[in-house]
Amino acid sequence: MIAAADTPTFTVVLVGNPNTGKSTLFSALVGVHQHVGNYPGVTVEKKTGEMVIEGRPFEIIDLPGLYSLAPRSRDEMVVVDLLFRQSQEVAADAVLCTVDATNLERNLYLVSQILELGLPVVLAVNMLDVAERRGIRVDLDRLERQLGVRVVPTQANRRIGLEQLKAALAVLPSSPTQPLRATCKCHAGLLGCACYNPGMQRPPPGPLCPNVTRLPAAFESEVALLHSELAADPQQCPDGPPTRSLVRRLLLDRSGYMQRTVLNDAEGRWATRIETAQTRLADVGCPVPSVETTARYDWARRVLDGVVVEPPHYEATHSDRIDRVLTHRLWGTLIFALVMTSVFQSVFVWARPLMDGIESLTAAAGGFLGSHMAEGAVRSLVVAGILGGVGTVLAFLPQILILFGFLAVLEDCGYMARAAFLMDRLMVRVGLSGKSFIPLLSSFGCAVPGIMAARVIEDERDRLTTILVAPLLTCSARLPVYGLLIAAFIPAQTYWGGLVNLQGVTLAGLYLLGILAAVLAATLFKRTILRGQTPPFVMELPSYKWPSPRTVAMRMAERGWVFLRTAGTLILAVSILVWAALYFPHNPQATHQQQQRESLLGQAGQVIEPVVRPLGWDWRIGCAVIASLPAREFVVSNLGVMYHLDDELADNGTQHDRWSQKLHGVTWDGTDRPVFNIPVALGIMVFFALCAQCAATLAVIRRETNSWRWPIFTFAYMTALAYVGALITYQLGMWIGDGA
């Protein structure tokens, strides 16, 4: 498949409601020739793929699923930017719309918005098999006639209809696309219009009608007025003269997003102008935004007249029978708890050997490089700085891949929506909705994928709250810290005949502390800085289906790659910084201990000692904590370095025991008073339960919120929380200890 070099690429954007099989269709069309990027400035993923049809290169862009072009969520904003703003780097030549045959009326709502763009449109009607099973009959020929665009039946998951779809796309480049005719017959009525219909046998393929949906005349005259005013003042529109469909959206948009992005409106003149127009419209009985839904659904009903025959009533489907159990308040919740427990169990059990393998590989590589490189700064940098950082990032990859594999399976088969439904009852108490549950749950594995998963939350305040509290939940990176200190300082006492183990209780308590802190923080944020009216929680429950291995594999690869890129670069950078702070200023004659004390980090540790003293820490613990900024588990090896516990770190039992003994023997400088006791150890654990010592999390918050404000805020509030938590723990512990 080699395309002729001189033919320009034809760009087709893929648009549709969620759960219409859009992404499956995308994968079926372009196969492996796809890549994932990001839209400039936002984190919405941009999936593009290439294909060649009849010698011509096509670029297909899979846009996020959405119900409407009203820009509210990030996904919708991206689609609106791409479709309406000519300054964007992507210029769509045509639109491929996927619709769900079982719910055509609602799907046509979006189609009617798309048709107004004036681009050629091909409609892929998906899930006809499901519709048939439910007793819904769809007359596609009639739909094509009444809609005026090419309609192709597809069954993306079984690769049916792909050739017809490609044939429909193939004729698009050679068909006339421009311009809109001002005197369209549609003004007289939709069915009489000779609309643009590429590839159809029915002559004549006239220019596309600009008024497929007939909004009320009062509305259209406001559009015309605003359009002429904007056209007369070219400085107002940096993207160039606005199209009529863009002016329509400007008038319909109540969020202010369109005005902000499309118009050069620093003084708010146009905002006032648009508001006045909206008030005028409300006075004549065309209130924005309901004027849009009324007009578009009227249009959809006319287009679907005689097209869809619904059964008198719907029979119970397989999905219904499954849902009777899985959405049941008792049984559903029990099964949900079981599913989640097994997912997390598997993540830990399956990832363990892989993590160990990666860790020993990096250790071996470090040993090899260490013995083959000349002593000096370069060797130290490579072994301690670079390999240490890379090893940490890689060690988390198996967990993230496995966790995302499970989540992708649950998502693809339709279970996630049910989980969100079940958990909504719980989440609403802290001011969030069911949609926040999965991101928060993932954060028990690692906050990075959890924060990325928060993208599905449409409400911006809910999304931010979820992102801000996700790092409080106990991720797996805290386990090495807890493991070391619990084994060393918490007595292995059992009560009630071995049923309750003090060490286990401590660990459970730390998990509980994280959950409690997250609940309190979320409640607080939703009542203060992120206060606002919560939009109604409404969500589609798609029919259950077998997960597609291809979709699951793609999702795992995408997430894994994002993690490697985001976490990798940052952890690496911070590791090198920390290494440098320990290595410089370098004194070759100094003993290990002297070097530490005189290094930048050591000096910093001594400067902050008065601050950490109330926590019962000496300057070395302070240093180890600062140096664990790249990732929490660094503190274990940092403590090892600071107290010369061992030359290298391994996870076996004897090593742990040796470490424990040595930690017990550590004393304050110049005295024989031990540094570590139970309150100090508990305090350190509480600190790590609540602190934000994770560069990857902060980097991903920066990426997802597109500002430094929120990662800085997260770091500040979590560090304050951690300090206070550790202080209370230590002081309370000492007080109880004195009293006993």
Added chain:
Amino acid sequence: MIKQVVPSQVMPLPHLPVGARAMVARVLGHPDHVHRLEEFGLRRGTKIEMFRRGNPCIIRLAGNKICLRADGLLSVMVEPVG
């Protein structure tokens, strides 16, 4: 005030028994929230069926199922049909 406007058999959605079919009579609330539900397909004249009661509840809408939590700010009034 609502009672004067709508006929007596109209009831709030949460009162609809499981398995009962109804027609949406009106959606009351903030215009933006109402608009959102309309774009989602839940609007005056839509035929629905209660699948699971509660808050959030699950209703069947044009062969699909959606879950919906209507808080104090938003209420869906429905008219049962035979």
